[in-house]
Amino acid sequence: MSRGHRLFYPALPVVAEHAPHRAVYVGDADGRCEILAWDRAAGTARQVTDRPAGTVRAALDPAGATIWWFDDDLGGVGTWRTCDFDRPDRSVEALPSVLPARHAGIAMAADGTTAVGLSDDGGMTVFLRTGDGRVGERVHVGGYAYLVDLDPAGRLLVVGADAATDPAVTVFTADGVRVAAIGGGPDRRVWALGFAPGVDPARLLLVVEDEGGYLPATWTAAEGVVRHGWCRFDTEITAGWFPDGRRLLVRQDRHARTLLYEVDLAARTRTVVDTPPGSVLDAAVWPDGDVAYVWTDSVTPPQLRSVRGVELPEHPGGHSEAGGPDAGAAPADYRREEIRVPGPGGPIPALVALPADREGPRPAVFLVHGGPFQHARDAYDPLVEILVSTGCAVVRVNYRGSSGYGAAWRNDFSAGVGLTQLEDLAAVRAHLVAEGVVEDRRTALWGTSWGGYLTLLALGRQPELWRLGIAISPVADYVAAFEAATPAVRALDVLLFGGTPDEVPQRYARSSPVTYVDRVRAPVLLAVSTGDVRCPPGPVEHYARLLAERRVPHQVVRRRAGHEDFDAQSHLALMQTVLLFMQRHFDGVQDEGTPIALAMARPVG
Template sequence: MSTHPAAPVPESLFADEREQRWRARFTAVRMSRPAWALDAPDRCVYSSNLSGTTQIHLWDRATDEHRQLTDRPAGTYHATLPPDGETVWWFADTDGDEFGHWVAQPWAGGAQTRPLPDVEDGYPAGLDIGRERVVVGTSTDDGTTVWIAERGAAAEILYKNSEDAGVGGLSEDETLVAISHSEHGDSRHPALRVLTVSGETVAEKWDGPGKGLSPIAFSPVRGDQRLLVGHERRGREELLLWDVAADTETELDLDLPGELDADFYPDASAVLIWHTHAARTRLYRYDLGTAELTELPTAPGCIGSADVRPDGTLEYTASSAAHPSAVRALSGAGDDVLVQLGEPAPDSVPVEDLWVGDVHALVATPEGTGPFPTVFTLHGGPHAADEDRFSPARAAWVEAGFVVVEVNYRGSTGYGSAWRDAIEGRPGLTELADVAAVQEAVVGSGLADPARCVVEGWSWGGYLALLAAGTQPERWAAVIGGVPVADYVAAYEDEMEQLRSFDRALFGGSPEEVPETYRVASPLTYVDRVRAPVLVLAGENDPRCPIRQIDNYLDALAARADLPYEVARFDAGHGSLVVAETLRHVATEIDFARRATVRITPASI
């Protein structure tokens, strides 16, 4: 392995008030929506960066006391409360590698214990804690195992398969367990199975090739064995109720364009609907008795997490590109901020919609007159989407004078199943065709300087950025890939089994079965064509985009000898939960892009 040039981290990006402002957007206290214990709703758990690292925090609503529970160097993100709220369960991995087990700590404080010592370490594959039973999924190189345990008893294997699977939910009476599985070989379009707690199959549901089913939640009413399910029978994500006991189903006929998700109200008389369309998400209430659909008067912006309290209060998070996220409560008394820890982050600029054919993009523009240096930032996933939500990173690029263009390329969610699945068999190059079309449109409008276009992304977005470097070398003045796939064959060999299963479904097989598909999709294939300076940011403990395959790509860059490139390595997994580390990443990226784009002028094209 070669020694690679380390990317410098600038002490500051600006010599004026912008320096404090961009940093404040990251250091301002952020928190997830507090989730409560079902039988003790005054006890809540949330994640927050209050300490400078994302950790698990507790909120006792009765006393309004907030306490930090975890204090691990790499941070802690996943946590939940059992119904009684007497303990807090959180997932313990090593240095952000996502491989580990659940631990429990008393609500009142005390030492952590391992409540399920019989369950093997693995990547998390779902958890549901009932009053008497716990169901937990783990994923390893051998596949997925679902375990079940009665309180205080040893865990037993409920389900095991070499293909990807996960816990979908435990019924309220704790007699049934729903799982999603891909025994048919396609983890991107899972099937459903409902088991008794002794492991007997009660019911099966599969809509056939290319049509996934996702268990959302069992009814919260004891004795009601209806399961809320997401389906895609008409080319988009929709909803149905499956009465498992009767094996009958009712599709929810909702006249809303775009994608739908949902959860039950506490009495199961209605469902709370998330409606995502054109990069915005809003909330509705759907009455199951009358079929009446009502939009809820939530705050302007894009809705994130939401749930309904036992008293009927809707608690949710909302933000927009211009305004930071807030945790809010909507009740008969009105809509207001529920809880705010510290001063909110400074505002930023709004985004505007850009449609290039069927490709949707969001554009944020700095003050001044174009053409501007422009960063085309590509989201991860690929099954995700950029939305009109607050982003400190987007705001930092705008402060630095860059237009920011976020492209919801084919493969993104929120635009229907055909759009999401269009990358099957040809991942990478399909998405980049959409990015190229948007880049041409933004340059053609006079907004973007064609000589100062930067492509940037993390995870799948980082992969696309490195692939763009070699397959679209004429378009880019600089390339930034955070925790990317860089050598797809080596990545497949080293990544977690859940992602290997995903890749087999996406590519049509393993690298041994379809080697040409992987070769064409791998950034390493095109390293000799790269012309623009490259920055790679990589986590040493990343299970999703492992470090060996990144080193292979960097070694190939080093062998070029004619191409400037830089590397920023950090001691974490697939990104960092440490605010100071995130600040270093953003400063490094913007400084790199500035230096790279200064080297190129229109006359040199």
């Protein structure tokens, strides 16, 4: 059943396992993401956090009595705090003896015993807080790792690492003794998802990559890993348990959309859960058995839906533009197409949005997705609406490296990191120009994070193709960014390049935008955030100085934010700046009263 209320942040509320009438979720508080406590029985919500940069990480103990929330700075370093569900205005430090660090997971046993993962440059440490408030260190893992779960009995905890490494998953006792290690590999990745509720002995859910497909697996101490090969999927999946500990809710990303399945491991059955066409950004089975999910499509902002018709409450401090039932005026009138374009690695999927009232070739903006293992999907993106209303075609390419199209496509970086993706972007551009859809001399790139990196790389590697670049929180110098980044980001870089910059320097240089800065001719807007530890601002500032020395038109926007910005007003100001830059430097972009404030008041997706 559909409801008019929407989520300000595209993640499901967290529902108390033993008190399903209590939940916490990320809501809108004066244009910021903040944590709200939701009494589902009373249909009311109260604001829990109130921080200048917003708050997006929270948990709720199984009894529904204690709210946990993460009090971090712009760089993601912080501490967990707790408050009583009935008195959310009074919070205390949850782990008073533990130094601030980055969030790396939180999990709770049935009795409220809580495991917390915290990471720093030295690795990841798991701390355990028992019901009487005692806190102790249990596990330390060097390098990149994260806490996955604590079993309901509080006896086992599981830690995940890079899915392609050995071990990818490690199971420990609550005292820190290693019980089992599950290895992954470049073509046999393994992800741990969590323990089954209320099951003894503990049963861990996994997803494994196998022969180009994906399938669920389970682990127990007695049986080890059991693969459920009868339930194979051709594209990426994630999954969670039903409360009975026997069935799974599987979410499959497939060809820009999402499918949900109920999988019965004992009966060996797989049944489609009926959802509208579009994308499901999050899904779970709540303790009362309701299947809840965050749904969106190209014209509908993310909203909470469920089989039983759950509805978010009204709450003080929120804006109807961001989360109320009347949010979202009628979308801009535009045509949407899905195409497949011949490419060097096979057919390249792309989503194309076109102004409905204009014929002939149009200026085009290629919105370059990040990740790298994300994908453009049938989901609401306010930028599409904004840019189409200015007269531009909008193109979103699911180039090689994108998820949703199978392991072979996702893992293809055969021409080099970034360079493979540029081949596909160029192929789609050439096809649309040949078909008379876009103008040859008026195509622009716009990307955030890894999409911003591809934007800068394309401007230097393919200067004859692109007439403007918008790069928000990009990587401009891969070596410098590697040195300044977090262990998680460095682990991803090592996976992509096959080593560190010291081990494979030529690969990093060949794929780094700064290598090609002498060839950049198009105007460039660069947006950096002071607290960004994933794409550090220093190398981008240096890249901007190199552009200035070469007299390349450019503008640098500096924001007080982390890699992600949860302040709607900050988003609005950035979009206004970007559109003014485009109007100055990119012929064809027109100011036609685009509802920027309305569209950008929802920092979701």
